[in-house]
Amino acid sequence: MNAIDYAALKQGGIIKQKQPDLFSVRIRILVGNIAADDLAALAELAKKYGRGTLHLTMRQCIEIPYVHFDDLHAIQRELNELGFKLGACGPRVRVITACQGRTLCPHALGDTAKLATALDEQYYARGPLPHKFKMAVTGCPNACIKPQENDVGFVAAVEPGLNEGECISCGLCAEICPAGAITMEGDLPVIDRAKCSRDGKCIQSCPTGALYVDRQGWQVYAGGKFGRYPQLGMLLTEFVSDEDAVLLIGRVLNVYEELANQRERLGDLINRMGLESFKEAIDGVRA
Amino acid sequence: MSGHELDLRGIVCPINFVKTKLKLEELASGEELVVLLDPGEPIENVPRSARDEGHKVLSLEREGDYYRVVVKKG
Structure with a gap:
């Protein structure tokens, strides 16, 4: 495994936590509206890859914290299949x-x-x-x-x-x-x-x-x-x-x-x- | 009393409009209904809502601490 490129990860809404190898995955929600089934799907991902909790952000998005580095590819693939985009971080246009x-x-x-x-x-x-x-x-x-x-x-x-x-x-x-x-x-x-x-x-x-x-x-x-x-x-x-x-x-x-x-x-x-x-x-x- | 009158003072939104609507349904087209309404939300909403449902507001006057509105059934 190559060294972790934190800056590259952060571009795509994957935020390093203070705990080693753990990341919070930010998911873009537009206008704060999310279908109930999609919310349930995020809940399942939080149980599967995180610690069963979701975090509501200031910009109407949802983060799944406590995702291990080894699971980042898998959770990104599942989010992509469900039609979610990750929440932009860093010096770019953020979620509207x-x-x-x-x-x-x-x-x-x-x-x-x-x-x-x-x-x-x-x-x-x-x-x-x-x-x-x-x-x-x-x-x-x-x-x-x-x-x-x-x-x-x-x-x-x-x-x-x-x-x-x-x-x-x-x-x-x-x-x-x-x-x-x-x-x-x-x-x-x-x-x-x-x-x-x-x-x-x-x-x-x-x-x-x-x-x-x-x-x-x-x-x-x-x-x-x-x-x-x-x-x-x-x-x-x-x-x-x-x-x-x-x-x-x-x-x-x-x-x-x-x-x-x-x-x-x-x-x-x-x-x-x-x-x-x-x-x-x-x-x-x-x- | 020559006309129909509904005293909705002390009745909150949207119950005041529901009562107005039900009363207007009893009337024949062209008949007039006098509605007494409180300031604030009631007077800002009920006459406008009556208009939205095809009725015509003929007059709206302040009488002390309430309003007297004449609505003609559409």
Whole structure:
């Protein structure tokens, strides 16, 4: 047996434990959704190769700890046969996280699984990059998946328009707007676009449908991270479509690869060059 | 009393909407139902849900600490 190449193993989601010859095997789960039968299959693998336990990660994935080095090929083969991918580690595009989104959340404004899947298909595990690169997709400004803590985060957003003929001047929108962005002037609501938090609550509660979705898409935050020096992502652009979101990430990654120093997170690059210069660099590069 | 009225103050979601829906099923198309609703989730959800089911909200007014909503059966 050759010497263990830990770096090569880590690329593919196999993480060295403190105990000699034992590894934790990280399995990619997208959007935190897993079929019950697949979960049962992972449970069997944990009993067969590990110590019968599974670990839930911060990025909605599952790890099987305590797998011996001699079993790594066998467990990888079985995971592959079941259709699982290993969870990316190191300086590459990590598993894309997402909230449940519009499929079942009453607050959600966007199809988070659809965008997360499109990003996954295009960019998952791309690397090596200057450092790790995390993305998250959330369905409304409540931001349950914490997109602003990621290198790039997407927040579904809508902006209301008013069909004056349908308005019965009830003023409910002005009363319930969490941002206080709507005032009744005469018989009609007036929307302060600068205050609007894009959560669509006014549209959702309008009893006559006078308020409708005028613009919708993804708000894009860039440069967020956690770790020892945490910072929240900065608003890069607004009302981006699914297709443009995927293209935008291609441009962000190209700029990141070209301009960032080794082990420099995207947020540190943006801090160093300034948000406006970063935006110019994004605009000037092809996806 | 000339019309139909449903006092749903103190009734939480989604029971308030279920009661509204059942009451509207008893009415003929075009008849009006007055519904009294609490602020918060009830007033944000029930009128909109009635509209989603094909009824028309004619008016919605605040009366002190509750709302008076007139729904016309679709």
